[in-house]
Amino acid sequence: MKIKQMPAPNGRFGVMAAVPPRTILCGNERLYPAGSVVGMKKLSFLVVVSLFSSVLLAQTIEMSENELKTKLDSVLIEAHLLYKYEKAAWISTDLANGNKTLKKDYGGFFAYEEQKEIRVIILGKKSQNCIAEYSFENDFSKPKSEKTGSRELSDKEKTLLEVREKIVENLSDKEYEVTIPDGYSPNLILLPFDEKYKLYIIMGTSQKDVIPFGNDYLFIADKDGKIENWQKFHSRIIPGYTKMNGNKVRELTHSHLRTTPLITATDICTFMLYAPLYGIDAFSVYSPAIGKYMKYSLKDNEITVK
Numbered sequence: 001m002k003i004k005q006m007p008a009p010n011g012r013f014g015v016m017a018a019v020p021p022r023t024i025l026c027g028n029e030r031l032y033p034a035g036s037v038v039g040m041k042k043l044s045f046l047v048v049v050s051l052f053s054s055v056l057l058a059q060t061i062e063m064s065e066n067e068l069k070t071k072l073d074s075v076l077i078e079a080h081l082l083y084k085y086e087k088a089a090w091i092s093t094d095l096a097n098g099n100k101t102l103k104k105d106y107g108g109f110f111a112y113e114e115q116k117e118i119r120v121i122i123l124g125k126k127s128q129n130c131i132a133e134y135s136f137e138n139d140f141s142k143p144k145s146e147k148t149g150s151r152e153l154s155d156k157e158k159t160l161l162e163v164r165e166k167i168v169e170n171l172s173d174k175e176y177e178v179t180i181p182d183g184y185s186p187n188l189i190l191l192p193f194d195e196k197y198k199l200y201i202i203m204g205t206s207q208k209d210v211i212p213f214g215n216d217y218l219f220i221a222d223k224d225g226k227i228e229n230w231q232k233f234h235s236r237i238i239p240g241y242t243k244m245n246g247n248k249v250r251e252l253t254h255s256h257l258r259t260t261p262l263i264t265a266t267d268i269c270t271f272m273l274y275a276p277l278y279g280i281d282a283f284s285v286y287s288p289a290i291g292k293y294m295k296y297s298l299k300d301n302e303i304t305v306k
Helices: 065-097 102-103 155-170 266-279
Strands: 106-114 117-122 129-136 144-152 185-193 198-206 209-216 217-221 227-233 237-241 249-254 283-286 291-297 303-305
Touching: 065 102, 065 106, 065 117, 065 129, 065 185, 065 198, 065 303, 102 106, 102 117, 102 283, 106 155, 106 303, 129 209, 155 185, 198 209, 209 249, 209 266, 237 249, 237 291, 266 291
Parallel strands: 249 283
Antiparallel strands: 106 117, 117 129, 129 144, 185 198, 198 217, 209 237, 217 227, 283 291, 291 303
């Protein structure tokens, strides 16, 4: 199975004009009204995430406030890492496609972490060499450094690309039910961890006035790229429409299946990428598994629960 990776470049969007805000709206599994939320202390970035814990896959969940906070800490950490990979990819591919020489030989891209930096390499058409390299650290609106010119891939880059290719090859198996809706494109993020790999698939879109929630996946593979576990977080694509009858939507909400009881790192990453384009600050998720709303605020960078 071949999946063409197409990040949504910044240039495809414009900031929406200011209009009177409307009620919360989002295409979703079920629609729920928005409610006020109870404040929680700012979340720490100290917990390592593992989204395949037995708690996350349980049908009915009971947990203390501290347990819930710890798990949401983990979700937020992972969301920020996914955002860094994707934002770096957006900027890098825009720069590469804006360069006539690079665009002529553009064969895709790959992002990985190197010494606390996110590095994006632009591949040649045969994907056997690097033709440009962009590095990001603290500011993800522009690269910290950039290099152009052809070079061989490093051993690390070759290994990561081979693992990603092996995982993707297995996605044609009907067991995984990977589908790409019309109007959306898959973005792949490979994260090494504990001698294994996590491959996230999140949706991108060039459609205006849409934040592409849903149809997102996580695959856990061994060191050779053999899939050991996987999860589809949402049952389908959930387009979050940023306008209703010509008016700006001020906040979005959707609900989760019981098998996805918490707000997800993919939810937050997608919102962090697209919400600034439309001037929306918050979205919420209702979890029937725990009977609570979880709300993420972009301005405060925190998750609150009610």
